[in-house]
Amino acid sequence: xxxxRDLEIKDAAARLAAADQELSDLEGDKMVLNMGPSxxxxxxxxxxxxxxxGEVITKAMPEVGYLHRGDEKIAENMTYTQFIPxxxxxxxxxxxxxNVAYALAVEKLLGIDKQLxxxxxxxxxxxxxxxxxxxxxxxxxxxxxxxxxxxxxxxxYTEREKVHNLxxxxxxxxxxxxxxxxxxxxRDMPPGWMDQCRKFCNEVVVNIDETETLLTRNKIFVDRTxxxxxxxxxxxxxxxxxxxxxxxxxxxxxxxxxxxxxxxDQLDFEVPVGTEGDSYDRYLVRxxxxxxxxxxxxxxxxxxxxxxxxxxxxxxxxxxxDRVLTKMEELIHHFLNVTQGVNAPPGEIYFGHxxxxxxxxxxxxxxxxxTPYRMKIRSPSFVNxxxxxxxxxxxMISDVxxxxxxxxxxxxxxxR
Amino acid sequence: xTANPPTPGGTTAAQLAQKLRDKFGDLFSAPAxxxxxLTLQLADADRVAEICTFAKHDLGFDFLVDIxxxxxxxxxxxxxxxxxxxGLAHNQYLRIKTxxxxxxxxxxxxxxxxxxxxxxxxxxxxxxxxxxxxHPDLRRVLMWEGYPFYPLRKDFxxxxxxxxxxxxxxxxxxxxxGGPFVTVPGTCDAGSREPRSRLPEPDEPKGGANG
Numbered sequence: 001x002x003x004x005r006d007l008e009i010k011d012a013a014a015r016l017a018a019a020d021q022e023l024s025d026l027e028g029d030k031m032v033l034n035m036g037p038s039x040x041x042x043x044x045x046x047x048x049x050x051x052x053x054g055e056v057i058t059k060a061m062p063e064v065g066y067l068h069r070g071d072e073k074i075a076e077n078m079t080y081t082q083f084i085p086x087x088x089x090x091x092x093x094x095x096x097x098x099n100v101a102y103a104l105a106v107e108k109l110l111g112i113d114k115q116l117x118x119x120x121x122x123x124x125x126x127x128x129x130x131x132x133x134x135x136x137x138x139x140x141x142x143x144x145x146x147x148x149x150x151x152x153x154x155x156x157y158t159e160r161e162k163v164h165n166l167x168x169x170x171x172x173x174x175x176x177x178x179x180x181x182x183x184x185x186x187r188d189m190p191p192g193w194m195d196q197c198r199k200f201c202n203e204v205v206v207n208i209d210e211t212e213t214l215l216t217r218n219k220i221f222v223d224r225t226x227x228x229x230x231x232x233x234x235x236x237x238x239x240x241x242x243x244x245x246x247x248x249x250x251x252x253x254x255x256x257x258x259x260x261x262x263x264x265d266q267l268d269f270e271v272p273v274g275t276e277g278d279s280y281d282r283y284l285v286r287x288x289x290x291x292x293x294x295x296x297x298x299x300x301x302x303x304x305x306x307x308x309x310x311x312x313x314x315x316x317x318x319x320x321x322d323r324v325l326t327k328m329e330e331l332i333h334h335f336l337n338v339t340q341g342v343n344a345p346p347g348e349i350y351f352g353h354x355x356x357x358x359x360x361x362x363x364x365x366x367x368x369x370x371t372p373y374r375m376k377i378r379s380p381s382f383v384n385x386x387x388x389x390x391x392x393x394x395x396m397i398s399d400v401x402x403x404x405x406x407x408x409x410x411x412x413x414x415x416r
Numbered sequence: 417x418t419a420n421p422p423t424p425g426g427t428t429a430a431q432l433a434q435k436l437r438d439k440f441g442d443l444f445s446a447p448a449x450x451x452x453x454l455t456l457q458l459a460d461a462d463r464v465a466e467i468c469t470f471a472k473h474d475l476g477f478d479f480l481v482d483i484x485x486x487x488x489x490x491x492x493x494x495x496x497x498x499x500x501x502x503g504l505a506h507n508q509y510l511r512i513k514t515x516x517x518x519x520x521x522x523x524x525x526x527x528x529x530x531x532x533x534x535x536x537x538x539x540x541x542x543x544x545x546x547x548x549x550x551h552p553d554l555r556r557v558l559m560w561e562g563y564p565f566y567p568l569r570k571d572f573x574x575x576x577x578x579x580x581x582x583x584x585x586x587x588x589x590x591x592x593x594g595g596p597f598v599t600v601p602g603t604c605d606a607g608s609r610e611p612r613s614r615l616p617e618p619d620e621p622k623g624g625a626n627g
Contacts, residue, residue, distance in 0.1 A: 065558035072543075073567060077574050108451055237504065240480050240532035251504065258507055347450040350500055350511070352481065363484055363498065376484035376498075386535040415558060 030058060033397070037066045041146045041401040044411030048388065052397060060392035060400075062385055067415040075375040079341025080106045081182055083375075088176040090379065091413040093138050094356045095177045096167060097131035100124045101353030103180035104261060105362035109349045110342060112183060112316065113261070118305040120184050121262045126197065126300045127170075127179060128262075128353075129293040133204060134163040135356035135408075136244075136286045136293075143283060143405035144215055147224045152214050159207040162200050169193055182342055183317040184310030194301050201294045201301075208290055215283070225280040229391060229403035232277060239387040242380050243358025244285040245407060249277035255354035266303075269296050279406035286408070316342050341370025350378075357381055357408060377416055381409035429454045429508040432475050436510075439470060458514040461497065465524040467512070468499070472529055477501040477510065480530035485540045489570035494518040495546055499526075516546060525551040543568035 036047035045066035051059035071090070075083050087102040088095035103124075107113040116124075137156040144152035164174040169190055171179040179186055215221045231241070236249035246253060254271040256264040272288035274281030310317040314333035323330040346368045352361040358380025365374040384407055392400060433447045433454050445457040458464060471477040481500040488494055493515035501510045516523050525548040526533045537548045538557040545566035548554060556563060565577055 065556075065560070068558040070567060073572075073574060111451060237478055238531050240530065253504055348455070348498075348511075349451050349453060350482070350509070359481070361482060361500075363482060363500070365486055365498075374484075374486045376482065378482040378484075378500075382535065382539075383532060386532060390531070 035400065037063075041404050042411075043142065043404070043409065046385070046404075046409075046411055046414075048392075048400070050392070050397065050400070055396050055398075057392050057395055057397060057400070060389050062388045064382070064385065064411070065415050067411045069416065071416040072375055072377060075372055077371065079370040080344065080372070081337075081341060084180065085176060085178040088178055089412055090377065090416065091135070091355060091357055091360070091381070091410050092175065093410055094131035094135040095175060096127040096171075096179055097135075097353070097355045098360065099177060099180040100128045100131075100262075101351070101355060101360045102362060103182060104353060105349065105351035105364060106182050106342075106344070108351050109344050109347065109364050109366055110182070110316065111345075112311060112313070115311055116262075117184070117308050117311060118263075119188075119307050120309045120311075122300045122304050123185055123189065123309065124180065125262050125264065125267070126297050129296045129300075130163055130166060130197075132293045132356040133290050133297075134160050136290045137163075137204075137207075139356075139408035140211065140215075140283065140286055143408070144221065146401045146405040147221060149214065149218065149221060152211055155214070156207065156211055159200075159204050162203070166193070166197060166200060169196070181310070181317060183313065184308075188309045194304065197297065198301055201297050205291065205294055208287060212287060216287075222280065224399075224402050225278065225283060225406065227276075227278050227280075228395065228399050229279045229406060230277050231387065231391060235387065235390070236277065239383070239390070241358070241384050241387065243355065243384070244282055244289060245358065245384050247272065248274035248282035248285045248406075250274055255352055255359060259352070261351075261353070263300075267296050267299050269293075279402050282406040282408075343370060344368065344372075352378070355380060357410065357413065358384060360413070377413075379413040379416060381407075381411070381414035382416075385409055385414060427506050427508065429510055432477075432503075432506070432508060432510060435475060436467070436471065439474075440467060443467075453509065453511060455511040455513060458512055461514040461516045461523040464497070464499070464512075464514055465526050465529065468501075468526045468529045471501055471510070471512075476503040476505050479504055480526075480532050480536075481509075483526075483533060483536040483540065485544045485546055485568075487544060487568065487570045492517065495521065495544065497523065497540070497546070521545060522547045522549055524549045527551055542566075545569070 031052045033050045033052055034047065035050055036042040037045040047063040047066065049061040049063065050057050069089075071086055074086060084099060084102060087098040090098045104113060107116065137160040141153035141156035167177050168174045170193060171177040171186065231245070231249045233249050233251055236246050236251055241249070242253070250273050252271055252273050255261075257271055269292045272285050272292070274285050314330060315336070318337055319330040319333050324334045344366045346366055348363070348365045350361055350363045352359045359378065360380055361378035363376040363378065364372045367373040391403065395403065430447065433456055436456065437444045440463075443459050443463065445459070448455045448457070458467065479502040481502050483500070484498045486496040486498065488496060495516040495518070497514050497516060499512045501512065502508070514523070523546070525537055527537065534551075534553070535557060537551055538553070538555060540546050541548065541554055542556040542558055543566060555561065559567065565572055
């Protein structure tokens, strides 16, 4: 005959009290865990020193600077044009956008930002938006891989590869494009490029939709991201976050709308914002931004005006080579441009550009001549990461990966 | 950062600058405008925290875009601090500049006003050696702890300086004589030392081993 036993089922409060009783004897020490600088989820070389109480973080100290190359010092020692290739290496996942941002900053200093040719402005918008799509494709793919969905990365990278191909036929380089020049771009679009670009736009939306089916309602992904890393609206503003990380917290601030540059005021697009401010919202914002970018590219391709891509001022843009070899004045311009650089007036400007990662700003202090006296690069990743000591405590250690991925930072730009 | 048209019923950057001058009197110079941007020069750097508090709470500058520093080497005061303020509600920018002498090299922190100032001030301390009084955690941020120099100063050479910490990072200049990537004048060039594609050897037998 079976023996019967009574089971004692405690309610939640009683269970907690019992657990406390049991644990109170264990005098626990806090543990220090060093994460990075070489860790797959740090997307480069970010090091975080975590202080743990069990699995809960009690203190987080990010250490940056492992990729510091002294870009600001370098900029003081070369002409404005010579610095363009260095901007590729800031946010190396969106070099075209950095090129556009830097060229616009120098043009603002020179006072020629309103004289850019219409064709140049449209091409630059396409570049910036292609860079946004490319950066977000990688950002979302890596994020999914960090939280355990390997397929998404391979899936989005197939599409990102096409952006590399487009960049290659446009600028000659897949990664380090150095495409813009002060007063224009290095060369016009090659024949047939617009059709390739349109084809890519049609294909990438399919890919984005498929990515959504892999992630947006994926139970594992949602569980790992929803309610994790919640940044309140007030905190996001106080820590000066920008880009999708700010908009994920519900702040509708996009430099393309707030301070329209190039031809963004003539284009029709929307700025997605989140409601909760958690990692999941930041992911959703990126997904929608890609669709809006595709929309912008389509409009630019439809409206693409003809004409030259560079302004005609020989003191700023290199004159055509055939004329340099035959005409005296062009030869002088070419010589001055190459040896001394563009002659900037004394003064100071700040220009902020809506980069895929946030506001990439250049503060240029000029004392006249072809080199800046001081150039400060306000990089979005650096500023965005400064919230980590405030945000991480209280989370589980596995959430660190989910939060870092949702920030989509890049250390080349953070450390400069 | 071009001067934006004010939102309906909003204020312009010039009006906001005027309010700052009304409040703090002759601490500020007349606003200078260049490329549509307004710059105010603050005479006393020690009052920067007070001014920023006023700008944030009374003028709506809730967003600190950036802080940076300039080394006016050979001039007095040697340091210039540059603050870029922005207000999300009124969509206006303002730049505040202030000078700090080399002997002093110190000014109050503004971390209590905007928390984003934390890393910006650490970076300025790291790169220029200007200290911020009252900063909660004034450590180097980009260079490593214990690095003895301030690399963005104008008297710091571009090639760098040797330090006595070789195990942390080497700071020798890259060798410019010899090595695989340096062409010595009068010898063969890099392309022929490491050709991209080799031409077939002239005496190579054609058509396989038996040819």
